[in-house]
Amino acid sequence: MAGTDRFLRHAAAALLLAAAGAASAQVPGAAYPAKLIRLVVANAPGGGADLVGRMVAEKLARPLGRQIIVENRPGASGQLGTDYVAKAPADGYTLLLGTTLTLISSPALHPNLPYKSPADFAAISLLAATTYVLVVHPSVPVRTVKDLIALAKARPGGLNYASPGAGSAAHIAGAWMSSMTGMKLVHVTYRGALPGVISVVQGETDLMFCNLLPAMPLLKNHRVRALGIASLTRSNLLPDLPTLDEAGLKGFDVEQYYSLVAPAGTGAEIVDRLHQEVARQFQAPDVKSRLAAEGSEVRLSTPAELEKLIVAEIAKWSRVIKLAGIQADAAQ
Numbered sequence: 001m002a003g004t005d006r007f008l009r010h011a012a013a014a015l016l017l018a019a020a021g022a023a024s025a026q027v028p029g030a031a032y033p034a035k036l037i038r039l040v041v042a043n044a045p046g047g048g049a050d051l052v053g054r055m056v057a058e059k060l061a062r063p064l065g066r067q068i069i070v071e072n073r074p075g076a077s078g079q080l081g082t083d084y085v086a087k088a089p090a091d092g093y094t095l096l097l098g099t100t101l102t103l104i105s106s107p108a109l110h111p112n113l114p115y116k117s118p119a120d121f122a123a124i125s126l127l128a129a130t131t132y133v134l135v136v137h138p139s140v141p142v143r144t145v146k147d148l149i150a151l152a153k154a155r156p157g158g159l160n161y162a163s164p165g166a167g168s169a170a171h172i173a174g175a176w177m178s179s180m181t182g183m184k185l186v187h188v189t190y191r192g193a194l195p196g197v198i199s200v201v202q203g204e205t206d207l208m209f210c211n212l213l214p215a216m217p218l219l220k221n222h223r224v225r226a227l228g229i230a231s232l233t234r235s236n237l238l239p240d241l242p243t244l245d246e247a248g249l250k251g252f253d254v255e256q257y258y259s260l261v262a263p264a265g266t267g268a269e270i271v272d273r274l275h276q277e278v279a280r281q282f283q284a285p286d287v288k289s290r291l292a293a294e295g296s297e298v299r300l301s302t303p304a305e306l307e308k309l310i311v312a313e314i315a316k317w318s319r320v321i322k323l324a325g326i327q328a329d330a331a332q
Contacts, residue, residue, distance in 0.1 A: 032092055032270050033066045041097045042081025043164070044074040044192025048213035051294065052128055052258045053097040059281040060274075074192050077165030078102040079113060086115035090265035092274070096121070098259040103310050106167040108317035109326065117314070121261040122271050123306040125278040128258045130296035132173060132230035133215050134244065136207040137200050138222065145228045145247035148207070152183035160186035162196035162205040170196070172317065173209040173230060173254045175324040180249050200224055211256050212237070212295030230254040237295050257313070258296075259306055271303060 041053040050072065057068035073081030082102040088094035096102070098121070107117040134145065140159075142148045152159050163171035166189055178185050188205050190196040194214055199205040201223045209230055216237065218224045228244045229235050232253045244252040260278060262271065281287065282298050291298055301309065 032273060033064050035066065035093060037064070037066055037068045037093050037095065038071050039068055039095045039097060040071050040073050040081045040085050042073055042075075042078040042085075042102050043099065044194055045072050046214065047164070047193035048130060048211040048256060048294075048296070049097055049099050049193075049258065051213055052291075052296070055287065055290065056097065056127065056260060056278075059284070059287060060277050063277050063281065064273075077106055077167045077189075079106065079110075079115075082106075083114040085261075085263060086120040088263050090122070090263040090267075092262060092266055092270035094263065095124075095274075096261050098257075098261045100256050100313070101164065101168045103259065103261070104257070104313040105169050105172055105317050108314045109167040109172070109321055118261075118307050118310045120264050122264055122266040123303040123310070124260040124262060124271055124274045125303065126257060126259045126299050126301035126306045126309065127278065127282060128291055128296045129299045130212045130256045130258075130294075131235060132170065132209045132254050132256065133212050133219075133235075133238070133241070134177075134207065134227045134230065135197070135200060135210050135215060135219070135224040136227060137203045137205075138225050139203060140206050140225075142227065143225075145242075145244060145249070148227060149181045149183060152181075152185060156184040157186060159183075159206045160188050162188050162190055162199045162208040164193045164196050165189050165191070169254050169256060170209040170211075172320060172324065172326065173252075174207075175326050176252070176254075176320055177209075177244070177249060179324040180252070197224070209254065216293075216295050235295065236292075257299075257309070259301075259310075261306075275303060 039053055039057050041049050043049040053070050057070050061068045073084055078101045085094055085096040103117045107113055142151055161174045171187060174185060190199060193211050196208055197210045197214055200208045219226055226241055228247050229241055230244055232245050234243055279300055282300055288298050
């Protein structure tokens with residue numbers, strides 16, 4: 001009898017433990033993260049998105065207690081990597097470093113993308129923002145935006161500009177500038193911001209609206225010449241460089257936003273955990289100073305604020321695309 005009682009007590013204890021384990025396993029995010037996390041950057045290595053993505057991986061790995069691998073998946077103007085994340089399991093182990101291109105300008109230009117922004121993603125946080133700088137190869141005989149406009153009008157179709165791809169902010173900025181001034185520039189696409197700006201450095205293309213992050217070392221080494229800042233306010237790093245708005249292109253405003261998102265349906269507990277860590281880590285002085293040195297600034301948000309920003313920016317870029325006369329099927 002004693003043996004039977006002992007057996008029943010052990011059996012009951014085992015059942016209680018199993019039930020407790022099952023209950024805890026059903027709580028989304030309870031043990032998150034339990035394995036390696038992949039952070040997809042839908043851009044080629046070396047550009048601004050890649051730099052910010054690697055900072056995210058570095059800063060979040062320790063507090064989360066898991067390695068974060070940056071996985072570059074460029075192609076189709078960022079559509080390949082972005083769609084990959086949109087269709088990934090919503091378990092918090094595949095994240096996306098969102099950019100203006102992938103979440104805003106491409107959706108504004110291409111209504112039939114394989115993913116929907118922001119509907120196919122769970123917003124986590126805005127991370128940082130930077131502006132664009134209009135740069136030219138040193139051999140281009142201009143010193144100001146006014147000089148460039150005059151040269152381009154004297155040589156219709158004789159100047160070309162690089163971009164990371166059709167629908168990118170750099171592409172739309174070039175088309176917007178052309179429509180505002182009457183210039184006729186030839187658009188040349190590359191697989192990423194870094195190959196694009198290298199084409200300007202090598203003289204393969206004449207100019208580019210380049211993200212300030214990768215442009216800064218090239219400007220310091222005089223490999224390219226800056227003509228203007230694309231935001232409405234001057235950059236603290238280039239305080240003497242006028243904005244395009246100041247140069248006569250009134251209202252010209254192009255910013256690059258970096259954000260962290262997950263596939264739609266990711267549990268609220270996971271989103272909240274990631275948001276809290278981003279908010280904590282990106283307030284660190286070393287993060288702010290590192291980004292500032294590269295021409296960017298920390299700009300954080302709640303998940304709801306990020307989603308609202310994406311919706312508002314898509315509406316803005318849709319208006320710009322219509323104004324510039326850019327056709328989705330002709331964007332190349």
